[in-house]
Amino acid sequence: MTVAPPSKAEDRREQILNAAMRLFLDHGVQNVTTRDIAAAVGISQPSLYAHFKSREDIAVKLSERAFEQLSARMAAAANAAGTPHERLKCMGQVYVAFGLEQSAAYRIAFMLEKPTAQPSEKQAIHESGMRCFAILHDLFKSVRGSDDLKTAALAQSTWASMHGLVALLLSRPEFPWIEQEVLIACHLEQVCRRAFD
Amino acid sequence: MTVAPPSKAEDRREQILNAAMRLFLDHGVQNVTTRDIAAAVGISQPSLYAHFKSREDIAVKLSERAFEQLSARMAAAANAAGTPHERLKCMGQVYVAFGLEQSAAYRIAFMLEKPTAQPSEKQAIHESGMRCFAILHDLFKSVRGSDDLKTAALAQSTWASMHGLVALLLSRPEFPWIEQEVLIACHLEQVCRRAFD
DNA sequence: TTCGCTACCTATCATTGATAGGTTGACACC
DNA sequence: GGTGTCAACCTATCAATGATAGGTAGCGAA
Numbered sequence A, B: 001m002t003v004a005p006p007s008k009a010e011d012r013r014e015q016i017l018n019a020a021m022r023l024f025l026d027h028g029v030q031n032v033t034t035r036d037i038a039a040a041v042g043i044s045q046p047s048l049y050a051h052f053k054s055r056e057d058i059a060v061k062l063s064e065r066a067f068e069q070l071s072a073r074m075a076a077a078a079n080a081a082g083t084p085h086e087r088l089k090c091m092g093q094v095y096v097a098f099g100l101e102q103s104a105a106y107r108i109a110f111m112l113e114k115p116t117a118q119p120s121e122k123q124a125i126h127e128s129g130m131r132c133f134a135i136l137h138d139l140f141k142s143v144r145g146s147d148d149l150k151t152a153a154l155a156q157s158t159w160a161s162m163h164g165l166v167a168l169l170l171s172r173p174e175f176p177w178i179e180q181e182v183l184i185a186c187h188l189e190q191v192c193r194r195a196f197d
Numbered sequence C: 001t002t003c004g005c006t007a008c009c010t011a012t013c014a015t016t017g018a019t020a021g022g023t024t025g026a027c028a029c030c
Numbered sequence D: 001g002g003t004g005t006c007a008a009c010c011t012a013t014c015a016a017t018g019a020t021a022g023g024t025a026g027c028g029a030a
Helices: A008-027 A034-041 A045-050 A055-079 A084-101 A103-111 A119-144 A149-171 A180-192 B008-027 B034-041 B045-050 B055-079 B084-101 B103-111 B119-144 B149-171 B180-192
Strands: none
Touching: A008 A034, A008 A055, A008 A103, A034 A045, A055 A084, A055 A103, A055 A119, A084 A103, A084 A119, A084 A149, A084 A180, A103 A119, A103 A149, A103 B149, A119 A149, A149 A180, A149 B103, A149 B149, A149 B180, A180 B149, B008 B034, B008 B055, B008 B103, B034 B045, B055 B084, B055 B103, B055 B119, B084 B103, B084 B119, B084 B149, B084 B180, B103 B119, B103 B149, B119 B149, B149 B180
């Protein structure tokens, strides 16, 4: 039967994704070639195309996978105990920590210029991000008890502030930042204060 | 005398920069080739290398030039009349407007992954950005009357929030944003409120 | 004229992402 | 056993791209 062929192909796919993620993290998404990835896996470069449609496809799949983790962590923060203010702050901590840890995935999702952006691939990564934002938006809707323009504006503004810190820390590591933990704590405090007003 | 040779070379350099900026804005920084730029100017592709060290060098020069404009606009906002809160808000408006208008330069400066980042080129763009941040930082220092850790934290946090909005609007144009002007106004209001506390 | 310099050009690389087409080995079926 | 089929992989090769090598037309000064 063809019920459950835990095919070697699926294993290879995992190997490729793992190797690519490691290389992306170590050398930057833009500085890793398909030949690098293939060599890390131990196969020829064209063999990658038996498992993925393109180089970008590998990156997109990695990003989707990472965003499922982020969704889960954000949902946990949203459903945690505590005041809405505390939950929002927790969500912010989770978001920033995710961006810094999974920097390659975060870059792919939010910081890379769209190539020609095939609707299909872009759509997938877009929906991953949408699910994450929806969790934040829902928190604002439940706290404010409505879904008006102001609520959407506050949620989008809050997201922008969270993203800004992650994006700057990733793209300008040489900047004379104050101690990172202090900066993150201060930023989240500023962002969350009166966030729902 | 070699006093003032308003050489044709300098004109060509300007032509190249102008053509490159237009192409970067129209098609995205990553989707423009050196051949595209050369064709737009009407010269051969290798001739570009008589005026610029590399493709990235063109991008860096464009970015530096744009950041001088930004510095000037931010300085004007900092020295304008009004309360510190008003001046900060004005600076935010200037910053966001700049990022959206000069999106190619903004991307080059803040949103592109560093290649191997030659110290020389990276240094130049880094200093351009530093000068802009210094204007923001000075406003915080003068308002708070000190230059302690908290002051630096607030200034860096504020910058991150500003950057976040620009970066997200540029990188996710397909997101269902509320009306842009409303979002920007709301975001600046949130960021500037109690910014100095 | 002849030097030398500027601003170009054509020809050509090496590196990439991607495709074409063939080969191997395992398994099913007669 | 022979034979077909299929997945997984390979080598060879493209086209596009950034960058270099080396030559040349024009022009002003000695």
